[in-house]
Amino acid sequence: MQLSPDRGEYWYRLGRARQELGEVGPAIQALHRALAHGYATAQTRKRLAELEAQRGDAEAAVAEFEAARAAKLVNAEQVLMSSPPLSALLKDPRWQARIWPQLPAEANRLSRWHTDLDFLDKRMRETHWQLFSQVSEADWTAAIERLRSDLPALSDWQVNVRLMELVRLGRAGHTHMLPPFQGDAFHAADLRLGWFADGLFVTAAPTEHSALVGRQVLRIGNGEPEAVLAKLRAVVPHDSESGLLTFSPIYLLIPELLMHYGFADARDQLEFTLSGSGGRAERIRLPAPALSIQRLQSWMMHVEAPADWVLARDRHASARWLRHVDQPFWLDRTPQQGLLYAQLNAVRDGDQESLADFAERLNQTLRSDKVDALVLDLRLNRGGNGELLELLVQALIASPKLHQPGGLYVLISGRSFSATSLLIGDLERQLDPIFVGEPSGAGPTHVGEDNMILLPNTGIAVMAASRHFVRSFSDDQRDSMAPHIAAALRFADYRDNRDPAWDAVRADRVPR
Known part of the structure; x- marks a missing residue:
């Protein structure tokens, strides 16, 4: 610490270690130094809240937890329930009313809805990256007040639909309310x-x-x-x-x-x-x-x-892109027309291989004399842990073949979303690939990271986008990546296990 007194990360690690050793006072001091340098604000304040609760200062603990939530602590309500020092605060009605306003079981229906509506309003303002860049504060407040005034005339399922509409005023694809599956649960046909x-x-x-x-x-x-x-x-x-x-x-x-x-x-x-x-x-x-x-x-x-x-379609005669839909990634080692095919179905590690190891294996395979270009299929990929992408992108950048014109084809669809759209943005900037298929589900610059908000009296789960990701320019307004070569999927293609995107790539490889 003497060599790097201004590294907030080091102070945070020291505070975390001392917390785990039970050294409450020194841990608090170290975490305050981390906070002074702006490091991991939400997690640092969460740990401070736990430590203040441990040493008996409930007021300070609650204040730190509220500050952690305001700093977009991920899944804050679950953290509150799972942390023994924090959950112990709820035994005092003063703190429960302030941070988890769960009413007694005998509370009437309208009181429960009003309390949850107030909690949702507060938590959406805290959690969404910039709620009022998506909807004006006046329109947001007016929508809440309309719902509040309509509550006596609505049944619970109708309130839930109205809540879904309210949350979606936040507009980002990561901002939505899950269809209720408890209490007065919604229904769905099995198709x-x-x-x-x-x-x-x-x-x-x-x-x-x-x-x-x-x-x-x-x-x-x-x-x-x-x-x-x-x-x-x-x-x-x-x-x-x-x-x-x-x-x-x-x-x-x-x-x-x-x-x-x-x-x-x-x-x-x-x-x-x-x-x-x-x-x-x-x-x-x-x-x-x-x-x-x-x-x-x-x-x-x-x-x-x-x-x-x-x-x-026939499961046993799958087109290549539907052969291994349950695997996070896989590689077809049999190149066709010099094309190596790799599919990334989720941005996560596999059970037997990490994404980083797969990236290295992909890089090694690209060195084969039989490979002229890579087809990277992202059409089934809804996203995952974007922090895992760096090593994959580095492995692709390290292949000289992918820097050649026509060296990289990337297959995309509306399901290519979230962390996948960040990968798409990285590839666009670094390698100038040829995108094939249908427009992606999000643009390379978007508001993401679905942060869960739990409502205390109804158990409703709301997701709010809490981070702004930039894989292009900050003023990039694209809500999707458009393909260079459009290859729409018709139902007969799916039914008969045909793949128009793969066919389009092969056609593009034919010398003109």
Whole structure:
């Protein structure tokens, strides 16, 4: 410390070590030095809050925790509950009312909603990167007051839809409210839908609904899919139009949303009009069971559908880009036309190999005489841990072949989102790749990092974008990366395991 007295990182590490050793006073002193140098403000203040609570100064502990939340402490409510020194503060009603205003079980319904609405207002202002760059403060406040005045006339599911609309005023794709899966849970039909260049189709279903797979959706409830989508854009998290198409299908299956916008008439079932044989349309009604956290996780985990569902395509004859959808990354070691194919499906480490090790393996393979260019497929990649990207980008930059014209093709889609859009920005700046496919789900400069806010009386989970990422210029207003070579996916391509983007790359390689 004598050699580097102005390195806030060193003071933070010293404070953390002394905290773990139980040296409360010296730990507080070291962390205050870290704070003075602006290092890791939210985490530093969180640790100070714990230490102040340990030495019995509850007022200072609460003040530090509030300052940590205001500095965008990630998942602050979970931190509060999981940290013994902090959770102990909630035994005192004064501190509970201040930092976690959970009402007694006997509190009436309206009191619980009013308290949670106040908490959401406060926490969105703290957590969102710049809430009032997305919506004016006057419009935000007016929306809250309208909802507050309407509460007595609304049932709980209607309040939840209005809350989803309120949160989405924050606009960033990482800012949204999860469909409620506890209490008065929302419902959803068991189907998988997908938007293609030629419309909306049923892409998968459980066995009992297998006859619906592969059919075009002509109406949802009493509305055409495009009309329903136009209304649902108020609740679907997205940055770009391609992102809206990618992330909307689950929302199209939720009756509460359809009822709110006038397209449906029941919460436990949903009507569809589907294409039929001979050009005839068929109207069907499907049950819509209550949502659960397991069903929501299933939508998140499976790119297409669970393994026991029926798919519109043949699972056993997959196009290359759909062969290993559950692997975070993989490499096809059999080059075609001098093209090496690598797919990155998530920005995270694998179970058997880290992303850094994969990057090195990719770099080594690129040195082969059989490889002229790399095709990097990011079409299934919703993002992940952006801090892991640096070594991958460095490995790609280190390959001389990728600096040649036509040396790097990057396949993108509306699912290429979050940390993936940061990678896209890095590649655009460093290597001048040829982007192929459909517009990405976000631009290289965007507000991201979904930071969870938990509401104390309803358990509702809200995600708020809490960081500004710049992988271009700060004034870059693109909400997506447009491809150099457009290759839209039609339903027949998906059904028949064809890949227009790969075909477009191969065609571009043909000498003119």
